[in-house]
Amino acid sequence: xxxxxxxxxxxxxxxxxxxxxxxxxxxxxxxxxxxxxxxxxxxxxxxxxxxxxxxxxxxxxxxxxxxxxxxxxxxxxxxxxxxxxxxxxxxxxxxxxxxxxxxxxxxxxxxxx
Numbered sequence: 001x002x003x004x005x006x007x008x009x010x011x012x013x014x015x016x017x018x019x020x021x022x023x024x025x026x027x028x029x030x031x032x033x034x035x036x037x038x039x040x041x042x043x044x045x046x047x048x049x050x051x052x053x054x055x056x057x058x059x060x061x062x063x064x065x066x067x068x069x070x071x072x073x074x075x076x077x078x079x080x081x082x083x084x085x086x087x088x089x090x091x092x093x094x095x096x097x098x099x100x101x102x103x104x105x106x107x108x109x110x111x112x113x
Contacts, residue, residue: 006050020066023073024058 010016024030033056038046060066104110 017066019070
């Protein structure tokens with residue numbers, strides 16, 4: 001969006017799950033569209049005005065399906081976040097173990113062959 005921000009409301013309240021709309025508008029295809037229709041002299045100075053936003057076509061399922069999609073996406077994202085956390089903990093432990101081994105080798109506590 002441009003430096004002047006707009007706040008828009010749904011014409012029919014409850015049409016969109018806000019998270020669904022957020023994820024939808026952040027997809028690669030929509031970002032490509034914003035970049036294609038925005039005006040400006042440089043990519044860091046592009047302006048995407050409200051008339052451009054309202055001129056876009058949005059494809060979306062009914063609200064119930066949006067809710068189901070968001071529930072699924074957030075459930076899967078939670079699993080991924082837990083896996084990332086576990087991997088990071090394992091990396092941290094391996095770094096500690098490596099530092100301990102190096103320290104032990106340097107101080108002569110273990111014999112390096």
